[in-house]
Amino acid sequence: MRFLLPLLLVFSALLCLLPGCEPKEDLFTTDGSAKLAFSADTVLFDTVFAQVGTVSKRLWVYNRNARAVKVSEIRLSDTNPGTYSLLINGDETKAATDLEIRGKDSLLILVKAVLGPNAADNKPFLVDDQLLFNTNGNEQGVRLVAYGQNAYFHGPEEHIRRNTTWPKNRPHVIYGVVVVDAGVTLRIQPGTRIYSHAGSAMLVRGTLRINENTNPTAELAPTDTATFVRFQGDRLEAFYTDTPGQWAGIQFDASSSRNNLVRFTEIKNASFGLLIYNPLNGPHPKVTAENTILRNISGAALTFASGGQSFDGSGVLGFSGDFDLRNCLFTNCGEYAMLGYGGTYDVNYCTVANYTPQFRRNSASLSFTDKPVAQQTALPNTVRVSINNSIVWGSIRDELNFENGQLYRPNVVIRNSILRTEEYAGATDVGNKLGFDNNNNQIGPIDPNFPKFKSSPARSIGNKYDYRLDTLSPASNKGVFNPTIPRDLLNKPRSVTAPDLGAYERVNP
Known part of the structure; x- marks a missing residue:
């Protein structure tokens, strides 16, 4: 014990030499x-x-x-x-x-x-x-x-109750849902920018007319800002540039929406692009889309409150609705580029380049079914599909799907198009198995580079892709001229004798 006190004194002195014992x-x-x-x-x-x-x-x-x-x-x-x-x-x-x-x-x-x-x-x-x-x-x-x-702000439950034109002098920002009431027409000027907050949407019960009187005289640049109307999310940081599902999309109501026209428009980063929701298969609303780009679309498990059903997203999503699509580009659609539950789909000079590097996708880009959306549907859910002078391609082997297709086979016509499919690679129908290797169609090989776009995820690294045709593309000069669609997506004149397939006339070497 007599040594304990000295040892404690020495130990205390040593502790005081440590940094922790310095004055604060x-x-x-x-x-x-x-x-x-x-x-x-x-x-x-x-x-x-x-x-x-x-x-x-x-x-x-x-x-x-x-x-x-x-x-x-x-x-x-x-x-x-x-x-x-x-x-x-x-x-x-x-x-x-x-x-x-x-x-x-x-x-x-x-x-x-x-x-x-x-x-x-x-x-x-x-x-x-x-x-x-x-x-x-x-x-x-x-x-x-x-x-x-500065911007024009719309929402959260804004109703457009009289004929209105959205000017292009400022951006438009949508919060919540903007409703175009029945009997009312909303017109959007060329070059207008529309930004939508998370979950926002446009619901058209009346009529939407975008770029209805715009007729450019010269070819447009891919980055044109004076003509194209652009819809996208309101997150403008670089990280969100190509992020899908940032807002809902544009929905056309079953009961009263008529005579809708979407021209020179880009719709991106949404859960769906253009949606007709007519689950009871009443009179069909119609949407005509010309020179329109739908990109970066995904909306897994979309839910519609009126019916409670859940659906995946799609660039064009139709529930007993009619679409007339000309010079349209579909790309990076995580579930579907086009999904039709009944209705009419007239597709001319369109490019489906549905590479989805952000997604693991198993569903065919263009999918159609005659199944009813709601059990209480009284009318037959008729499917009519016409595809002409188009490219249907993407990152999986079968980019076409006709569920129960043998039941509405006379209503399906595909001509002068490039198709990526194994299921429908036959020259003729055999039993319930449809065949589309006819009518001047090209059934592409397994090679994902086959259409030979100028750049795509299958041919290049990065996310700046160009779905115009390369000089050696098998889609070059394989079309049949349609005098009602004399120009391509960027307003370039088409060849009268041998136009190219898809939304773009080939870029000159």
């Missing part, structure tokens, strides 16, 4: 040269709609020093008051004081922006600010920049 103020460096480091010198929000909150952007603040630092103040300079907000240690704030960052550690700050209306009514505007840090008397800053755009 000695743990922090007070050196004015001890600067912070940041994951970016600018936090950028690219194209934010006025009065709409942005996503949160992350800013990491690093202490590269061996010892801890005390950040005496973090604050917004508030050059544009009310625009930016911070989330620091779980608290939403515009400023924080005496924050400790241990040596070789970091702090995460989340930054959000909400832009108010700007005097530059129809033009993009810039709203900037600075996030300031004061450490040991040393002030550092990170720039905050948001590019804003």
